[in-house]
Amino acid sequence: MGTVAVVDVLAGAGAGFLPLISLGPAFAGLTGGVRRTAGIGVLALGLCLVLSVYNGQFADRRGNTAVIGVVGVSAAGLVATARRQRHEAELASVRSIAEVAQRVLLRPVPLTAGPLRVAVSYTSAVAEARIGGDLYEVAISPDGVRVIVGDVQGKGLDAVETAAVVLGAFREAAYDEAELVAVGERLERALGRHLSDEKFVTAVLAEFRPDGTVALLDFGHPPPLLVRADGSVEFAEPPEPAPPLGLRALGAFDAPGGAGAIDGLKPQPYGLTFTPGDQLLFYTDGVTEARDPENRFYPLAERAAMLKDPDPQHALDVIRRDLVAHVERPLRDDAAMLLLRHRDV
Structure with a gap:
């Protein structure tokens, strides 16, 4: 003026x-x-x-x-x-x-759980959103530390609602069921009552046992990244592929043998040793499928050296910043990471 x-x-x-x-x-x-x-x-x-x-x-x-x-x-x-x-x-x-919804749905994970140190990172692809379709939880049960990391098909409020169903069922089953396979069955039944229109949820369950082993159950989810104390890196691949949660019943109609073939679609548990200094990184496909401007996927295994930081949360934050720098734009999909590091006790 x-x-x-x-x-x-x-x-x-x-x-x-x-x-x-x-x-x-x-x-x-x-x-x-x-x-x-x-x-x-x-x-x-x-x-x-x-x-x-x-x-x-x-x-x-x-x-x-x-x-x-x-x-x-x-x-x-x-x-x-x-x-x-x-x-x-x-x-x-x-x-x-x-x-408030985030604190109820995705509760803060414990910093330590038995012999484990825990860190988590979550980035929603929806602007201004605090939560999305990715999920995670760490539960301390009588049979060991149990973990779930999953990814709901789709985005928005429907995905959040489905994630709430999965997490609610897992939190109950993780304490009630003696076997990890039974926990997976509880999740399958809970989603069977909730899902429709061929929707599904990929997930990986893990049970960290007192004897230094880890049992894994993979429902069509990207395999965890295992980083050994000596720096060697490998993906903990399941022995046989299994359908995501919510698709087993659908697969029974397509598989030879009809409904009886549903047993063949169950994920098979597999295990690995987990000793002091080892790390297991769980993640969703929003991490590994993130692409840079030249359409190259994020090389998660090549970035495993960034996890050497003594503070697991700081190490995971470094990975997250590197992921954002790789895509050079807002993420197109939710990206969740859960890092568990074996420590001496």
């Missing part, structure tokens, strides 16, 4: 710069509050009246047009500011609810 006033005085009344005073209250409504916008509107009106008197345009057509323009823009700015502030308050409320 000061610039417009100076230009108007220097250029003279005939240049017609006076109506541009209304730019002040127009821009004020973009960032300020109602009081600030109203104050700038009053200031603009006063400045417009002073300049119209100075230019000899007070009460004539040009002067009246400029005054009406300032009053109209100021009024519109006040309305826009009030609506913006109301929407900002609603958004803050929604964010608060989302944070």
